[in-house]
Amino acid sequence: MNKLSLLNNTPVDLVYKYIDLSDPALNRTDSVRKDFDNNELRYSIRSALKNIPWIRYIYIIMPNERVSFLKSADLISQRIKYIKDNDLLGFDSSSSTTFEYNLWRLKDFGCSEHIIYANDDNFFGNPLKKEDFFYEDAGIVYPYTLYKDKTGSDMRHSIMTKYFIADKFLKKANPNTMYGFYYRVLSAHSITCAALQEKKLTFPKRPLNTLHNAIPLKLSEIKTCYNIVKKYYRYADVCLSSTTNETVQPSFQNLYGFYFVNAKNRKINSSLSYGISSIQRCTAEIGNYDLFCLNTGADGGSTEARRHEIKVMESLFPNPCPYEK
Template sequence: MPVGARRGIVRKVPAPLRSAVKSSFTSVDAIRSATVVWAMGGRRNGPRHSAASMRRVVRVKGRHVHALMVEGATAWAAQARNLHILVATLEAGGIEYFCIRGAAKDVPTVAVPAGLRESAEQMLQIAFAQTPGYVGTASASESDMRPGEDDKSWRQLRRHDALRVAWYVTDPTQELVFGADQGCDLEFWTEDEGRLVAPRPNRVVEEVPADAPRHTVPQALFALVPGSYSTGTAQTVAEFTQPLAEDHLFPIDVVYTWVDDSDPRWSAERDAARAGRPGAPPQALHDQAANDARFTSRDELRYSLRSLHQYAPWVRTVYLVTAGQVPAWLDTDAPGIRVVDHREIFSEAGALPTFNSHAIESQLHHIEGLSEHFLYLNDDVFFGRPLGAERFFHTNGLTKFFQSKALIPSGPADTEDLPVNAAGKNSRALIERSFGTRIAQKMKHTPHPLRRSILADIELVYADEHRRTQHSRFRSPEDVPIASSLHHYYGFHTGRTTVGNIRYQYIDLAADQARRRLDNLLAHRNFDTFCLNDTVEHPDPDAQERMVRNFLDAYFPVPSRFERVDQDEYCAVGGAGKAEIRR
């Protein structure tokens, strides 16, 4: 757009108002970049730079766009920043507005009376001229977004009453770009006989009195932001101040089980347990019950926590269940993290030490302070893109479970069975005994939505099997998979769980196609969750280590707030990578 044309638009606005909007925007951009993107990304004490020095030109869907480069960038923080900038710009220009629960559930939406549209566009053009951003229709793809400072963009969108505005953000590696998907919608409501009428349906009300009183509420009511962070305030009307039946009003925690296989004390205890009591023959174990691959750690936990922080900000507290171990990089003083020792939760101390995930999972509901609803993850499970709590829990409290196409083999459990198959058979036998129905499907390797009350009931109803599982130091043909199978089917038969759907991928790292599948996953980023699993030892563990590490570094470049990170080392990689929007 010619410079003269842009100046013509800006000159329509009185100079004092132009200055106020520019000043407000500059302040908002600096504050939100630091407070929302940096601090919420976990980098509270990092280097600060001017917005101009942090701008980058990145490639998105085949075209180049302007983006602000910030350490600790996350999808939800970028969206919170967009909402704050939009609201602050309208307020600085004296434009009447109110936030609503819009048509797109995960997109913050702001309504402006249609009679004020020209003024709102002028204010936003000033803001976009100050820091480049983009505007398009509410349904626009990345390729359809247009420069927000360009008067032509607004003229071409004049017939649309619902727009998407976004100031793009990228991380220092430029592996991630947060654009239109993390933008905000701007709706223009027409006035009809003293009422403002929405241009499209929303989830609460389609018209309000034009003179409806405005209420000041936290912006977090309209943008998904962790509860421990402040995001400022915004104006709305009474109808949009209350939570909806579709909102998750109960806390949701996450539990990880983790082990450091390089710890010599832990390794000695495992080897001693494998050998059995002095003078007694070693315990007979299936090859996959205690092989080294089952315990191998490549810092997957670090990256799984990054995925959680990046894509599931609605989680309240993360509990890390360990055998008295703590990762060296973990900041145990960070808000929202707590390390739990096995000794704190096992009901019978004689069952320890244990090297059996089934045994550890049987005790998770004993964690002090754990919420009724929580997700259980192994450290090799990752969130692949932004997800809402509704993927795992209904708002009325019912949990969901995700059945695999893989079937539990027929017949009773046998010593020759793979441990996972023996466990599935045992779970099936208990359900048949209690309810007379036959379960056939295994579960996907995803986060497991669980309820403490269901786990507590299982401990009482199946006391013998529960105790036997707790005391099994390695995976045994008698194990019951309490958290990963029995909980879901027992809850289903008692009216507390239901079948859900999730798009996930399971990658066996020892498979010939592992590298190709990892490359595809990185290129498209189109799965809700994925699991990188080891069941057998790889012939070239060093090559496998490099393959996995390179993938995880590229997929999750942004440190979480739970890490002790050398900020200078992280910032040094800025500009080295190729940025691309991936779904």
């Protein structure tokens, strides 16, 4: 039997979390930083259909009724499907972290067990294979943990060693006295340590850095992370069922990667290249990375920066996909 036959026959769906607050039909007052739509999703979908064409469906989770630049739902349903975010969670929320921990609920909407999860500002820069994201071991397909070995890992590790005693961190750490980013990372690692200690497992193998890029996941394993937070975290409700982003929400990607690398010996693929750039400083060279993110940046998305980003995205992915109007 072909070594990759199981992997080749395993369906993989691409899942976006999306919100267009400029939609006049959207009667909501979400307090989120992204208060405009700069067409990133248009170019992200183009990049996906060009460079990972083996994906089965594209699921778009959103509060909007439709994506403005796409054809009607019946004309795109063979490849692109909408899910109302309220249908997924059961309530309105603008918290990306809450959605990430609840993505396991996608199983009730026909989504495959194996997914690639992305935000609308995540892009696929080069042709990639399914085996860049997933691998087969003993007849089971697993997602790689995507990991970048640099980006301040030494500094983060020195900070983490002070708090790796899970009970100390989880009971005493005050999110109001720490930078939000570090609390989100450290709380994710401490929750993981609590779960690993109960399993009497040795930890940590290494701290894992978030990539701000698309990542492969399994729905059942997302449910595992959900249950870990629910069992070990004092702010579990704020994390799992919040209507807004909160500082006390532990980083989903850190927890997912750190737990499965330590508890399940998950393989790490550090061979892919990753890029991130603010929209006002991005250039076409960002497209040389396998995966990259165009982030709003410190200026909050000025008109000039937004125009510049569109020019860069158009230069990288100029060809409309078949599902655009």
